[in-house]
Amino acid sequence: MSKIFEFSGHNEFFTGVPMYPSSKDSGPFLALHPHANAYFPPCKRARVSTPVVACEGLELKKKTTIEVLPDECLFEVFRRIHDGKERSACACTSKRWLMLLSTLRRDEIFSIKSIQPSEPKEMSDSSMKVDIKSDKNGLVQSTVAESKAAYQDAKVEGYLSRCLDGKKATDVRLAAIAVGTGNHGGLGKLSIRGNNSIRGVTDSGLKAIARGCPSLKALSLWNISSITDEGLCEIANECHLLEKLDLCHCPSITDKSLMAIAKSCPNLTSLTIESCSKIGNESLKAVGACCPNLKFVALKNCPLVGDQGIGSLFSTAGEVLTKVKLQTLNLSDMSLAVIGHYGVALTDLALTGLKNITERGFWVMGNGKGKGLQKLRCLSIIDCSGVSDLGIEAMGKGCPNLKQFSLRSCTFPSDNGLVAFAKAAGSLESLQLENCHRITQAGLFGILVHCGGKLKTLALENCMGIKDLAFECPLLSPCNSLRSLWIRNCPGFGDASLGILSKLCPKLVHVDFTGLHCITDDGLLNLVQSCEEGLVKVNLNGCVNLGDIAVSAIAKQHGETLEKLNLDGCGYVTDVSLEAIADHCSVLCELDVSKSRITNSGIVALANAVQLSLQILSLSGCAMVSNKTLPLLLKLGTSLVGLNIQNCPGISSSGVDSLVEKLWRCDVLS
Structure with missing residues (x-):
């Protein structure tokens, strides 16, 4: 060496x-x-490899691979793979194999076209022996047991659901869903929300779902511009079990595909179309004529939908349609007339933003000939400038079974129309008024007096016309049916109005007075003392002039029934209120004393209450609560599932970390 x-x-x-x-x-x-x-x-x-020069007489051997087969041959191979797990395994090999497998229809798989058992339900174990035979092409037929499994798999209706959002919405994922769900019960519900800007969903992905998932029952497409009629028509051709279709912001879909859905999917029960600029009257006509099971229709912001489409829909499907929502459409009085005449099965109707409809349209709908709106139970009218006192009264008379009525952002209805409506609608149970500025104190009390004795819930929100006018109230019969009273953000509502309500509503259980700055302890005390049933839920959020007198009265008189109490923003509430709550409230679950004047002493009273078992406690913005309350909060934490200590400067970050660590079953907001 x-x-x-x-x-x-x-x-x-x-x-x-x-x-x-x-x-x-x-x-x-x-x-x-x-x-x-x-x-x-x-x-x-060397950076570049030199090519290998074959010597004379030496032949290079290439490895034989199935990849050299063209797609047609691979297709014939794949259709003879009867087992779903094996197909899924093949799909994981490469993108090419996945896309080829996604083009297979269920009826093209060889095992389904093979031996079909005559009586699969009565097939015994002895008949499930392996029986392998070879045909002329040398292909191995499936066993009788495999045929039975394939037969049952074809009968599966589909119970799986998949949802793709944003970047996850690609053709490859849809192909994988089409191949993989067939062996696990079949796809029943698919929702695609948003689109991948680089590799978004196209017609190819929707075609894969159509071919591989004939059990599809519900399809939702939201904010997808790349899907056209071609993909949706494939769904119509293959998925005949479709029951629910939801299209939102799909500008490339037209009447063509929706008409195909209507003709090929007779089980369609629910249709929602929103902001689809190319869908119009022709598709609605086809849906009404070809879908005998249609129950629900929602149309929003579709400029091509007009009176002709609504008229065709109700004239052909009016006997089965039960729920309809119409929003921001170019409709006239004619559409409401058709609804009033043909809507014999309607139970729920919502009309929003219909600017072209006048007073006459609502009057005609309420006075429809024949059966009309006899079954209507829920009516909602929002931002419709044409509704007036006359139209509201007509709706009350024409809908004898109406139980829920909501009127929002409508300028012209006044006390006269609402009182007339309350007199006519004898079955009314719930009334909601929002941004109706012509409703005054007289209208509010008139509704309670003339409601027919069935009104259970009354809600007023942002009604600026209500003023706290003191006047002598005559002897009026009380509304013993009213259980829930919501008056929110009505700045003119004060103690005088509460005094009258205390006489008219003795059976109140739920009270919500959010944002009423004018009510004080004296006014609320009258209402609290008049409630005979026992208050369960009380919301006084933003009532800045309420203090310990009213809260203590609520705790003492209704402590055995009170479950939820919200005192957020009640700046005059102190530890006195918490001591009363600790002494008298035995079933209280939720307590919110945010932005109040409570201190550590109030938390001590809550922690020492034996019968109290709070689940949610909010101390947000309580500046006088400090780290000394940490052991007390830990004691309360044995029953708490939610604790809010945000914006409490007296509690240090280390104290918050200690609470989070020890109250591991409780959600702590800090």
Whole structure:
């Protein structure tokens, strides 16, 4: 070995017989030069590999692979894979195989077209023996047991649901869903929300779902501009069990595909179309004529939908339609007339933003000939400038079974119309008024007096016309049916109105007076003392002039029934209120004293209450609560599932970390 290193310098070149009989034996010391019978130290590795030149008479052997087969041959191979797990495994091999498998229809799979058992339900274990036969092409037919499994798999209606949002919505994922769900019960519900800007969903992905998931019952497409009629028509051709279709912001879909859905999917029960600029009257006509099971229709912001479409829909499907929502459409009085005449099965109707409808349209709808809206139970009218007192009264008379009525952002209805409506609608149970500024104190009390004795819930919100006018109230019969009273953000509502309500509503259980700055302890005390049933939920959020007198009265008189109490923003509430709550409230679950004047002493009273078992406690913005309450909060935490201590400067970050660590079953907001 020492002779190897006997050369004198780096530049010396040695020729002669190789030192090692084989080049492999030289190891890392020396490298064989391809053109000289000499040795020299190895240089750096070449960046570009030189091509291998085959010697004369030497043939390079290529590995045989199934990838050399064209798609047609692979398709024939894949359709003979009857087992779903094996198909899924093949789909994981490459994107090419996945996309090929996604083009397979269920009826094209070889095992389904093979032997069909005559009586699969009565097939015994003895008949499930392996029976392998070869046909003329050498293809192996499936066993009787496999045929039975395939037969049952074809009968599956589909109970799986998948939802793709944003970047997850791609054709590859849809292809994987189409291949993978068939072996696990079949896809029943698919929702695609948003689109991938780089590799978004196209008609190819929807076609894969159509071919691989004939059990699809519900399809929702939201904010997808790349899907056209081609993809949706494939759904119509393959998914005949479709029951629910939801299209929102799909500008490339037209009447063509929706008409195909109507003709091929007779089980369609629910249709929602929103902001689809190319869908119009023709598709609605087809849906009404071809879908005998249609129950729900919602149309919003579709400029091509007009009176002709609504008229055709109700004239053909009016006997089955039960729920309809119409929003921001170019409709006239004619549409409401048709609804009033043909909507014999309607139970829920919502009309929003119909600017072209006048007073006459609502009057005609309420006075529809024949059965009209006899079954209507819920009516919602929002932002319709044409509604007036005359139209509201007509709706009350024409809908004898109406139980819920909501009127929002309508300018012209006044006290006269609402009182007339309350007299006519004898079955009314819930009335909600929002942004109706012509409603005054007289209208509010008139509704309670003439509601027919069935009104259970009354809600007023942002009604600026209500003023707290003091006047002598004659002896009026109380509304003993009213259980829930919501008066929110009506700045003119004060103690005088509460005094009258205390005489008219003795059976209140739920009270919500959010944002009423004018009510004080004296006004609320009258209402609290008049409630005979026992208050269960009380919301006084934003009532800045309420203090300990009213809260203590609520705790003492209704402590055995009170479950939820919200005192957020009641700046005059102190520890006195918490002590009363701790002494008298035995079933209280939720307590919110945010932005109040409570201190550590109030938390001590809550922690020492034996009968109290709070689940949610909010102390947000309580500046006088400090770290001294941490052991008390831990004691309360044995029953708490939610604790809010945001914006409490007296509680340090280390104290918050200690609470989060020890109250591991409680959600702590800090």
